[in-house]
Amino acid sequence: MNSSAAHSLASTANSNNEKVTSSHPTSCQNFENYSDPSRPAWIEVDFAALAHNLSEIRKRVAPAKVMAVVKANAYGHGLVPVARFYEQSAVDMLGVALLEEALFLRENGIACPILVFGGLLESQIPHFLLHQIDITVSSLSKLEQVDRWALHLGCKARIHIKLDTGMGRIGTRANTAQPMIEAALLSKNCQLIGIFSHFACADDPHDKMTALQLERFEEGIGYFEKLNAPIPMRHLANSGAILHHPKSFFDMVRPGILLYGIQPDSKSHVELELKRSLTLKAKTVFQKGMLKGQTVSYGATWKASKNTWISTLPIGYGDGFMRGLSGKAEVLYDGKKFPVVGKICMDQMMIESPEMSVPNDAEMTLIGRSGEEMITVEHLAEQAQTIPYEILTNLNSRLPRYYL
Numbered sequence: 587m588n589s590s591a592a593h594s595l596a597s598t599a600n601s602n603n604e605k606v607t608s609s610h611p612t613s614c615q616n617f618e619n620y621s622d623p624s625r626p627a628w629i630e631v632d633f634a635a636l637a638h639n640l641s642e643i644r645k646r647v648a649p650a651k652v653m654a655v656v657k658a659n660a661y662g663h664g665l666v667p668v669a670r671f672y673e674q675s676a677v678d679m680l681g682v683a684l685l686e687e688a689l690f691l692r693e694n695g696i697a698c699p700i701l702v703f704g705g706l707l708e709s710q711i712p713h714f715l716l717h718q719i720d721i722t723v724s725s726l727s728k729l730e731q732v733d734r735w736a737l738h739l740g741c742k743a744r745i746h747i748k749l750d751t752g753m754g755r756i757g758t759r760a761n762t763a764q765p766m767i768e769a770a771l772l773s774k775n776c777q778l779i780g781i782f783s784h785f786a787c788a789d790d791p792h793d794k795m796t797a798l799q800l801e802r803f804e805e806g807i808g809y810f811e812k813l814n815a816p817i818p819m820r821h822l823a824n825s826g827a828i829l830h831h832p833k834s835f836f837d838m839v840r841p842g843i844l845l846y847g848i849q850p851d852s853k854s855h856v857e858l859e860l861k862r863s864l865t866l867k868a869k870t871v872f873q874k875g876m877l878k879g880q881t882v883s884y885g886a887t888w889k890a891s892k893n894t895w896i897s898t899l900p901i902g903y904g905d906g907f908m909r910g911l912s913g914k915a916e917v918l919y920d921g922k923k924f925p926v927v928g929k930i931c932m933d934q935m936m937i938e939s940p941e942m943s944v945p946n947d948a949e950m951t952l953i954g955r956s957g958e959e960m961i962t963v964e965h966l967a968e969q970a971q972t973i974p975y976e977i978l979t980n981l982n983s984r985l986p987r988y989y990l
């Protein structure tokens with residue numbers, strides 16, 4: 587631990603809410619600098635894997651550009667370091683869901699174009715304009731609001747028109763989009779950067795919905811030709827479409843989960859050689875012998891069927907390792923699998939190691955590889971009856987992230 591970390595630990599507020607700036611560190615006379623306060627549960631992010639995946643995606647979609655999607659804390663990888671990495675890798679744009687995410691990136695010095703996908707309130711518009719963040723315009727009335735604010739503040743809004751081609755979320759239906767498109771083209775206060783839509787079923791290569799959505803998107807683009815107007819940047823493809831639907835690449839693609847080396851759905855065939863970028867690890871902090879018949883964790887749902895060994899890991903559903911994985915997930919140590927037993931607690935969970943006592947400080951892999959064995963996000967998603975996206979985005983800010 588460095589001394590500033592020691593100091594920040596010592597200067598947290600006490601119960602009277604007064605700052606404790608006491609001499610705790612200095613009164614501890616033999617304090618050694620090499621001790622480490624960081625918790626023994628963490629995420630490792632492999633930048634080389636991210637770089638590799640970006641390059642594979644670029645090769646596949648060229649000459650289309652790439653918007654790297656970093657919403658939801660970069661799919662659990664850590665928003666700012668990952669966004670900075672992509673900016674340095676010269677991606678053409680970053681995509682986020684929320685204004686807050688975009689503002690946080692600007693505060694941290696990210697200067698490249700950022701599009702916020704989500705719907706917006708009028709009160710947020712000035713902040714988009716002040717920080718030159720690209721706005722998703724999903725209706726004529728939103729366009730008019732943006733136009734008024736840009737005029738009022740004396741700056742130009744960067745906008746992307748959103749068509750609803752079947753997702754039913756935000757956006758104007760393609761067949762009624764002409765008035766919005768005309769107004770965007772006529773606006774002196776808006777710079778029309780892009781037009782986009784989002785697929786509902788692109789991760790299933792056989793789903794017929796995708797062709798229909800593609801057709802509707804092209805119908806929307808058709809208004810520009812009809813009006814003899816320049817076509818802004820067209821972008822439609824998410825990860826599933828990048829894998830399965832080359833006709834949807836247009837001018838730019840918007841990969842999210844694929845950047846992180848994970849396929850969007852078990853129905854996807856992976857045609858790209860991707861590398862997994864996230865590893866989740868924890869060290870055992872306690873172990874004990876358990877006699878036949880003794881129970882583990884809340885509800886006493888797990889009972890030792892024979893004398894065995896139980897180790898405790900300092901990670902739980904409070905970190906996003908879902909409680910629904912209780913009794914299902916396994917962890918890896920030294921190339922071997924060990925089952926999670928009993929209910930996963932908020933901050934701790936227990937594993938059984940029948941033939942051996944796992945040593946204290948043993949580094950366990952919860953997501954990632956150990957020897958010949960691997961635990962994948964996809965496998966955990968199946969066990970928790972959810973999708974890989976939710977496993978990743980649940981991993982929250984309590985877990986420190988280290989970048990390799």
Ligand SMILES: *Cc1c(COP(=O)(O)O)cnc(C)c1O
Pocket residue numbers: 655657703784823824825826840841842843844850
């Ligand atoms: C989340 C999102 C993406 C990326 O989706 P993936 O399936 O992770 O590739 C692309 N576009 C929009 C509008 C999104 O909301």
